[in-house]
Amino acid sequence: MAVPEPALSPDELDRLERRLGESAFKGEAMRLDELQGLFCAVASSPDRIAPSKWLRLALGEEPDYESAEQMNDVVALLTRFQAQVARDLAADEPLSLILYHAAPGELPECADWCLGYLRGAALSVPDWRAAMGEEDFQELLGPMLALSGVARDEARENNRRWLSAREERELYSACRQDLPHAVKRISRYWRARRAER
Numbered sequence: 704m705a706v707p708e709p710a711l712s713p714d715e716l717d718r719l720e721r722r723l724g725e726s727a728f729k730g731e732a733m734r735l736d737e738l739q740g741l742f743c744a745v746a747s748s749p750d751r752i753a754p755s756k757w758l759r760l761a762l763g764e765e766p767d768y769e770s771a772e773q774m775n776d777v778v779a780l781l782t783r784f785q786a787q788v789a790r791d792l793a794a795d796e797p798l799s800l801i802l803y804h805a806a807p808g809e810l811p812e813c814a815d816w817c818l819g820y821l822r823g824a825a826l827s828v829p830d831w832r833a834a835m836g837e838e839d840f841q842e843l844l845g846p847m848l849a850l851s852g853v854a855r856d857e858a859r860e861n862n863r864r865w866l867s868a869r870e871e872r873e874l875y876s877a878c879r880q881d882l883p884h885a886v887k888r889i890s891r892y893w894r895a896r897r898a899e900r
């Protein structure tokens with residue numbers, strides 16, 4: 704049995720964060736919060752998502768690497784981070800989220816995390832909304848849809864009433880508290896569906 708790669712140390716996470724901000728990625732690389740969301744969706748997916756697909760999302764379409772060392776270092780760190788997130792998601796302990804502080808007046812601090820998750824879900828060959836059905840989709844992914852701003856934008860685009868400022872704050876607070884549990888519920892949902900095949 705292959706021995707899993709060790710989890711990234713705090714210093715390695717810092718190195719990955721610095722690497723992702725390098726000019727080679729032209730501002731297109733995801734931050735650590737987005738990556739953790741992306742990798743949670745990839746690990747939960749009903750089908751296997753090839754690294755070649757999530758790497759394009761994580762790093763942008765065409766990085767201008769300065770050297771083979773830079774490319775190999777980033778890819779190796781990302782691959783270990785992806786495996787680490789998958790292990791954390793499968794563990795019994797609550798998932799510890801990587802989040803950045805949001806600026807005043809912006810969406811909650813976990814908006815980018817949730818957008819990373821939704822972008823990862825979109826890599827799946829079976830469309831999650833169609834495969835789950837609308838009711839399960841809204842119930843299971845509700846926190847991500849709310850916190851990312853997607854639910855608000857969809858309501859406005861379809862001329863549906865959105866929440867008042869107070870209702871919105873209450874919704875975001877409830878969804879933020881539920882988010883680590885929601886991620887686990889979705890993982891269990893797809894695991895059960897895969898077992899039925």
